[in-house]
Amino acid sequence: MEKVITGKTYDIQGFSVQDGPGIRTTVFLKGCPLDCPWCHSPESKEFSSELNWMSIRCIGIDDCGMCIGVCPNDAINRGLINHIELGDDIVYPHVDKSKCNDCGVCANVCKADALYICGVDQSVDEVVNRLIRDKPFFDESNGGVTISGGECLCQPEFTIELLKKCKENQINTAIDTTGFVKWQNIEKALPYSDLFLYDLKCMDSELHKKIIGVPNELILENARKIANKGGRFWIRIPVIPMLNDSKEHFEKYGEFLRDIKYNIDIVQLLPYHKMGISKYDRLLNNQKVFVSEPPNDKLMQARKEQLEGYGLKVRIH
Ligand code: SF4
Ligand code: SF4
Missing domain, CATH: 3.20.20.70 (Aldolase class I)
Structure with a gap:
C-alpha cells in the first residue's frame, strides 16, 4: 500500500x-x-496542534458555558468579568494552559468556535x-x-x-x-x-x-x-x-x-x-x-x- x-x-x-x-x-x-x-x-x-481561543466569538459563561466542566484535566474555569464598551459585562472562561494538553474536548463542545484547535x-x-x-x-x-x-x-x-x-x-x-x-x-x-x-x-x-x-x-x-x-x-x-x-x-x-x-x-x-x-x-x-x-x-x-x-x-x- x-x-x-x-x-x-x-x-x-x-x-x-x-x-x-x-x-x-x-x-x-x-x-x-x-x-x-x-x-x-x-x-x-x-x-x-494547540488550543486557541477567540474572545470575539465567545458568548460567555453565563449565556453558554458549555466548555465549563468538560475538561478532563480541569483546565477551564470561570474567568474574570470583562467590561464591554457597548454591551453587557461578560464572563469569559479562563484556560489554565499549564494543565491543558490540547486534547480538543472543549473545542468540540464550543458551538461558537471560540475554542478551537489550531493545526x-x-x-x-x-x-x-x-x-x-x-x-x-x-x-x-x-x-x-x-x-x-x-x-x-x-x-x-x-x-x-x-x-x-x-x-x-x-x-x-x-x-x-x-x-x-x-x-x-x-x-x-x-x-x-x-x-x-x-x-x-x-x-x-x-x-x-x-x-x-x-x-x-x-x-x-x-x-x-x-x-x-x-x-x-x-x-x-x-x-x-x-x-x-x-x-x-x-x-x-x-x-x-x-x-x-x-x-x-x-x-x-x-x-x-x-x-x-x-x-x-x-x-x-x-x-x-x-x-x-x-x-x-x-x-x-x-x-x-x-x-x-x-x-x-x-x-x-
Ligand atoms: S484542550 Fe483539552 S485539556 Fe485543554 S482545556 Fe480543552 S479540554 Fe482541557
Ligand atoms: S463553549 Fe465556547 S462560546 Fe461557550 S463559553 Fe465556552 S468558549 Fe465561550
Missing part, C-alpha cells in the same frame, strides 16, 4: 495577492525554528484536491500555489511531495522560507519550486541570534546556494524599527544582495505593522509581543532608493 504523507497545516488561504505573482492559494504549515518577536502569525510558531494533519492528496479547485484563477492570473509557514521546509517530506503534485498538475509553485533549514531539504525542493520567497530579517548575525533566537549564517549561505543552482527569488525584508532600519544596515543588505541580484525578481520591503498583535491573546500562553510604531513613509522610501542603488528592483509591500 502506498504511504500516505501528511503535514500539519493551520490554514489554506485562497485569493492571496501578496505571496508571489498573480492570484495564489497559500498553504500555511505549523512550526518555525525562528522566534521573531514581531511575528504576525504567532499561531504558526509551535510545531504541534490539523492533512494528507498531500487532500491538500492538492483543495488547491486544484483554484486552478482556473491561477491560469487566468499567472498565479499558483505558495507553501508557507511557519517554516514549510521543517516538514520536508510533505512540502516536497506537495510541490511535486502541484507540478504534475501544471501549477506554478512558490516556497515562502526563512532559509534556516538544512540545505538538503532546499536542494530536494528546488526542482519543483518556481520561486523562493526568501526572508532576510537581519544582516548582523549576533543581533539575529539575540533577537530571533538563531544566527543568520545558514540563511545567507543557503541563499547563495539557491542562486548558484539557478533558483529565483522574491527577497522579503521586514523593516523593523531599531533592528534593521538604519542606513548602515541597509548597506549590508545591498552588498549581500548585489552578489545574487541576477536571481532576484524583486525585493519587497515590508514595513512593520501591528495587525498581528490581537492574535497573541488567542494563544492563551501569555507570549510577549513586540510593539512599536511602524516605520514612516519617508524612511521606507529612502531605504527603497538605497537598495535600488545596487541595481535591485524594489517595492514597498
